Amino acid sequence: MTHLRRAGVYVGVIVVVLALWFGLTASGIVKPLMLAAPSDVADILIGWTATPGEVAGPVGVTLAEAGIALLIAVVLGVGIGIAIGSSRLMIAAYEPVVTAVSALPLIILYPVLAASLGVGGPSKVAIGALYGFFPIAIATMRAVARVDPGMLVAARTMGGRGLPVVGSIVVPAVSPAIFASMRVALSLTLVTIIAAEFISGAAGVGYQLAAASQGLDTPTLFAWVVVAVLLTVVVNALFTALTAVLRKGIER
Amino acid sequence: MTVPAGSSATPVTGASPVAALDDVTLMYGDVLAAHDITFDVRPGEFVSLIGPSGCGKSSVLRAIGGLMPAATGEVAVNGLSVTSPRPDEISFVFQDLALYPWRSAVRNVEIALQFAGAPRRERRERALDALTRVGLGDVANRYPHQLSGGMRQRVAIARALVSDAKLLLLDEPFAALDEQSRLNIGAQLIAILEEEGKTVVFVTHSLSEAAYLSDRVVVMGPRPGNIREIIDVPLERPRHTSLMREPAFHDLTDRLSALLYTDDEDAP
Numbered sequence: 001m002t003h004l005r006r007a008g009v010y011v012g013v014i015v016v017v018l019a020l021w022f023g024l025t026a027s028g029i030v031k032p033l034m035l036a037a038p039s040d041v042a043d044i045l046i047g048w049t050a051t052p053g054e055v056a057g058p059v060g061v062t063l064a065e066a067g068i069a070l071l072i073a074v075v076l077g078v079g080i081g082i083a084i085g086s087s088r089l090m091i092a093a094y095e096p097v098v099t100a101v102s103a104l105p106l107i108i109l110y111p112v113l114a115a116s117l118g119v120g121g122p123s124k125v126a127i128g129a130l131y132g133f134f135p136i137a138i139a140t141m142r143a144v145a146r147v148d149p150g151m152l153v154a155a156r157t158m159g160g161r162g163l164p165v166v167g168s169i170v171v172p173a174v175s176p177a178i179f180a181s182m183r184v185a186l187s188l189t190l191v192t193i194i195a196a197e198f199i200s201g202a203a204g205v206g207y208q209l210a211a212a213s214q215g216l217d218t219p220t221l222f223a224w225v226v227v228a229v230l231l232t233v234v235v236n237a238l239f240t241a242l243t244a245v246l247r248k249g250i251e252r
Numbered sequence: 253m254t255v256p257a258g259s260s261a262t263p264v265t266g267a268s269p270v271a272a273l274d275d276v277t278l279m280y281g282d283v284l285a286a287h288d289i290t291f292d293v294r295p296g297e298f299v300s301l302i303g304p305s306g307c308g309k310s311s312v313l314r315a316i317g318g319l320m321p322a323a324t325g326e327v328a329v330n331g332l333s334v335t336s337p338r339p340d341e342i343s344f345v346f347q348d349l350a351l352y353p354w355r356s357a358v359r360n361v362e363i364a365l366q367f368a369g370a371p372r373r374e375r376r377e378r379a380l381d382a383l384t385r386v387g388l389g390d391v392a393n394r395y396p397h398q399l400s401g402g403m404r405q406r407v408a409i410a411r412a413l414v415s416d417a418k419l420l421l422l423d424e425p426f427a428a429l430d431e432q433s434r435l436n437i438g439a440q441l442i443a444i445l446e447e448e449g450k451t452v453v454f455v456t457h458s459l460s461e462a463a464y465l466s467d468r469v470v471v472m473g474p475r476p477g478n479i480r481e482i483i484d485v486p487l488e489r490p491r492h493t494s495l496m497r498e499p500a501f502h503d504l505t506d507r508l509s510a511l512l513y514t515d516d517e518d519a520p
Contacts, residue, residue, distance in 0.1 A: 148348075148350075150346060150348045150350045151350050151352065153319065153346070153350070154344065154346060154350030155363075155367065156319070156337050157317060157319065157337045157339060157342070157343065157344040158339050158343075158363065158364040158367040158368065158411075158415075159337065159339035159340075159364075159367040159368050159369075160363075160367035164366070164367065165367075168363060168366065168367075169352065172352070172354045172355075173352075173354075
């Protein structure tokens with residue numbers, strides 16, 4: 001019953017938004033160059049179903065870049081986070097530094113990265129990984145520093161030391177915090193990569209948005225926006241499923 | 253040893269001590285935690301350490317377990333000076349239990365065997381056996397948050413029993429339980445420990461718990477703690493809760509309480 005009512009609320013809002021959109025374009029209050037008519041956008045989306053490669057190509061490029069960037073961010077963020085969080089001296093010294101750096105608008109580094117790595121995939125991956133790294137590293141170092149010392153002392157009395165303790169106690173103890181930060185990192189990485197593709201590049205969803213925008217092809221631009229939204233929803237759902245599997249593996 | 257020598261059952265007198273503390277001083281940084289600590293723990297004996305909060309009784313336990321170095325003096329277990337934890341000889345149960353919430357009961361017990369390097373195939377069987385001995389064989393796959401306080405307590409005890417360590421150090425393990433459960437679990441614990449020939453050092457602030465469970469009680473004075481007196485418990489084993497209504501038991505707890513609460517003018 002509540003599910004039905006909730007679905008009703010969603011449907012209601014969507015209907016209202018679509019109706020407003022249709023009203024604004026059909027009445028001529030807003031020019032088609034500013035706001036494409038829903039029917040024109042729908043035509044393009046339906047047209048793409050006949051040639052799926054037109055969408056799959058750019059989406060694949062963006063997804064691959066985001067996937068590699070997130071992987072780099074996780075490996076470096078968790079590794080460096082554990083290294084810093086394990087030492088009282090290191091966390092006192094570096095937590096403020098890392099937090100301060102993460103607050104910088106790191107996108108300013110994109111021209112530098114593009115100059116050294118080129119305007120292709122590698123510079124997109126680098127800027128995406130940079131944005132993904134900070135939330136993961138910060139969450140990991142804080143969580144590691146707050147692992148209940150009683151758990152670690154108990155491990156010592158049982159003969160646990162070094163990497164086995166990290167693997168069996170520290171990592172499972174901090175994994176909820178890491179997974180939460182990975183979700184933030186995922187969104188940041190995806191946004192950054194699409195933005196970087198938009199700024200310069202010849203492939204990916206961001207490039208398609210830029211091309212449609214610069215070609216004044218408003219219906220295509222809106223169709224790509226719809227694709228980008230669907231992409232984000234699907235990626236988040238996949239991430240939820242993936243973390244459930246990963247957590248089972250880690251908490252062993 | 254002012255109480256007349258009774259027939260304390262299990263301890264083997266004359267055998268070389270399991271744990272020996274000789275004129276031990278313990279420091280937390282620059283702060284003196286305990287001083288002039290000298291006592292032995294004999295094989296099979298159940299020794300309690302009691303004293304006011306902050307008297308250093310837990311520090312003494314940590315020193316025996318190799319978690320805290322002696323500033324001066326010597327702590328020896330099985331004749332060898334203790335400098336670090338010795339998991340094959342000494343096991344611990346902590347006040348906060350230190351169970352791992354993402355691990356089921358049986359996997360909380362297994363981790364002791366994992367750290368000890370026991371073969372993977374053996375671990376499950378031995379862990380289940382230890383849980384069965386503390387009466388938790390049927391809830392082995394539950395997680396700590398699905399167990400009652402008393403059951404969690406017994407999981408921690410099973411984890412300490414699963415290794416072959418003969419010396420068990422318990423740091424106020426029943427502090428979180430109500431008086432009735434703590435005496436029940438204490439009595440069960442004693443039965444298991446006697447069966448397995450374990451030697452126990454037990455830190456508590458409960459006089460009746462110390463009197464009910466121990467062969468000897470080491471009474472410590474306020475911080476920085478030292479030993480006021482070591483009292484023999486002349487009560488027969490096996491003990492039953494009805495013992496607590498007997499005059500001999502009250503004489504003992506009265507004596508402990510007099511030792512603990514009199515000399516307040518000596519307090520620093």
